[in-house]
Amino acid sequence: MNWENVIPGIMTGAAAQTADPAMDSDQFAAFYERSSRQLWAYLARTSGDAALADDLMQESYVRFLCVRPLAEGEIASRRYLFRIASNLLRDHWRRPRTLSIEDAPVERLAQDTSVQMESRLSLEPAMAALRPRDRQLLWLAHAENYSHREIAEITGLGVTSIRLLLFRARRQMAQALEKNGRGTV
């Protein structure tokens, strides 16, 4: 008896393809087309770093594909994708910085291209005034129109905490907008 009959396709990857019969590459491509821009916007606007948003978006989709098929429906899948992305963002923010701007050698700073610098400084003023977590909550609530329960599922916070945090963040952002001359209803 051939060992490949006992463990079908382990070396050829066929097992990986047959593990989720509900999903194929075409379905994924369609889902990606419908959701990737929104996910990128979330990552870029909350992190303020377009390059980081590119990286985290790719990683989010790869992790999504590794753990979950599309069988649970588009809305649940999208929410799960945002949850993965939020966890990746949180991990990124928690990671200790190995080099501060004061410690960085001058020649290294000089090597930064204008594109890289632009990528890092894309956070707009009203968003920059907020803490990263507040930016996430506001984006999910006001840009993506998620309910408090859905935001709790995505971020792992409690619904009551979300209500309070959103209240404060919203007020802070509204004040920043009014200060910046964008206070017209």
Next chain:
Amino acid sequence: MNLNGCARLEEVRHALSQGHWPQACPELQAHARTCARCTEEVLVTKHLQMLRAQSIATVQPGSASLLWWKAQARRRSAMLQQMERPLLAGQLVALAIVFSIIVGFVTLYSRGVLTSGIETGGAATTSSTWSWLLDAWGLLPVLAAAGVIVLLAAVVLYLVLPVRYRDQHRPQNG
């Protein structure tokens, strides 16, 4: 601090989420101008929706197929790692058996040398030690060693031969 907000907040939210805000009924707009909670809601939602629209319009997402294959490769790698775990455990068991046999062999050998040295007044020989071992254990160590070698050879064959077989019979896809 009033977290519940305004009674007309849901109407405002609905108009904003449906994209009806600038064209919302004048009465609702007049209310929003006088209500602090609704003003905040309108300001923040309009601003974030504008940022979202800008980002969505400018971004060029990468290839979906690349991500698909990257995920497949990662899953395959995870499956292989999962498969390798029992094999690793088998190798560790085999190693432990070999090690314990060697330790036992060396211990008994030294005892045999000592005993036969005492018995023969210090003139211990290899042949006398070997005969002592055969008397004590019989062919057990030899059989155990042969068993371990056969086991390890089977593991090597299991890992190596199918890979070669696969490489020879794999269709050439570019």
